[in-house]
Amino acid sequence: MSEINKKTVCPLPWLHFSAHLDSTMRICCNSDHLGFVFDDEGKTMKLRDVSSISEYFNVKYYKNIRSKMRNGEKPVECRKCYEVEENGGASVRQSYLECYKDNEKFNESFNQTKPDGEIEPKVQSLDFSLSNNCNLKCIMCNPDASYPLKQDFDKLGFEYSKEFTQGAHINWKDETPIERLIPEITEHLKEFLTTGGEPFLSKTHIAALKIIIESGKAKDVTLSYHTNCTIRNEELFRLWDEFKHISVHFSIDSHGPLDEYIRYGTKWEKVLSNVEMMLEKKNVHAEVHTCVQALNIFNLPELYDWIATLKNRIPSLPYHIWMHHPSWLHINILPREIKQGALDRLKKHFEENKNGKDHFYEERSTQICSYLERSIRDEQDLEGLRVFKERIRKFEKLRGQEPVENLVPELKCLFE
DSSP: OOHHHHTTOOSHHHHEEEEOTTSBEESOTTSOGGGBOBOTTSOBOBGGGOOOHHHHHTSHHHHHHHHHHHTTOOOGGGHHHHHHHHTTOOOHHHHHHHHHTTOHHHHHHHHTOOTTSOOOOOOOEEEEEOOSOOSOEETTOOTTTOTTHHHHHHHHTOOOOHHHHHHHHHTTSOOHHHHHHHHHHTTTOOEEEEESSOGGGOHHHHHHHHHHHHHTOGGGOEEEEEEOSOOOOHHHHHHHTTSSEEEEEEEOOSSTHHHHHHEETOOHHHHHHHHHHHHTSTTEEEEEEEEEOTTTTTTHHHHHHHHHTTTTSSOSSOEEEEOOSSGGGSGGGSOHHHHHHHHHHHHHHHHHHOTTOOHHHHHHHHHHHHHHHHHHHSOOOHHHHHHHHHHHHHHHHHHTOOOGGGTOGGGGGGGO
């Protein structure tokens, strides 16, 4: 692969099959709406519209993206990755390029790409956001990704996309596309990422796994999940034994009562039990993923202390997700002096606990401190703060929750 191609090529348009919450086809989960795939008539494609894997990967839309990448151009559909790189960061595109640079099937497919971008697809990566079926009403979520939140948003008069929400609720109920397409994918499949909603609730996912097992290819496939750790799906866990490896991202934002507040519907004791059960399985690798927001920035050390009790079975710090949406929960709504206090507490915690930690510790501790330092330099988002105070109180009243400042005393000054 030429040097200029390394600056523009992403393997995913050659080998990645991905569908959004409402079953709309997309290049990958990191592309925004520009990454939705169009058929040759310019219509957005859904999973049910895919007649065959070969035809899907060779619509004009896909061929154009691959041609641009090979010619050293940066398709606008993939701008999020290119922007990260231009600002000195490491992008998803670069991580996949590193992962697949020596992959024989990818290189074969890439080198045999025709001038117009046509390929013979060898799908190795599968990514389904399987509906907005969920059992929680997380404070930072919306009905797009959690259908139960529709009731709360309707009662409170909050805006959301009713069409998308309904599509995400019903479009995955027909398993016919799964039954038709998965057999075409299994020959070269290596990884299968499933998100939601809550993926452990999905019957469609179970059906897909059974097809892969029946193909005899399951031992070659790694399964990956983002889960809220509140569902114990015994049938799913039995099927895991047939697969090569299981990678589980525990979506946990705080420790104990504050996690129950943020991820409304969570029972902390159930989270503890399910985490322990999953970590006991021999082929499971896991880590915590945490949405860093105004509600939990002061309580991260307690979360880190809990992770430490798992005795090195997962990375010692979570993967921090810088939460930008909804903007009213971004840490920029907080006054500088409060954020400085949170930063000082984090630094003290890291200094006291740095000895004997894994390689993730220095990297992730540096990242979270740098994130706070950047926010301290930013102007406070006063409009976001106004919305925060209004929405927090409305959610608390509707749900019968105690005031958040009882759990996070540092926030008390915001309501005075």
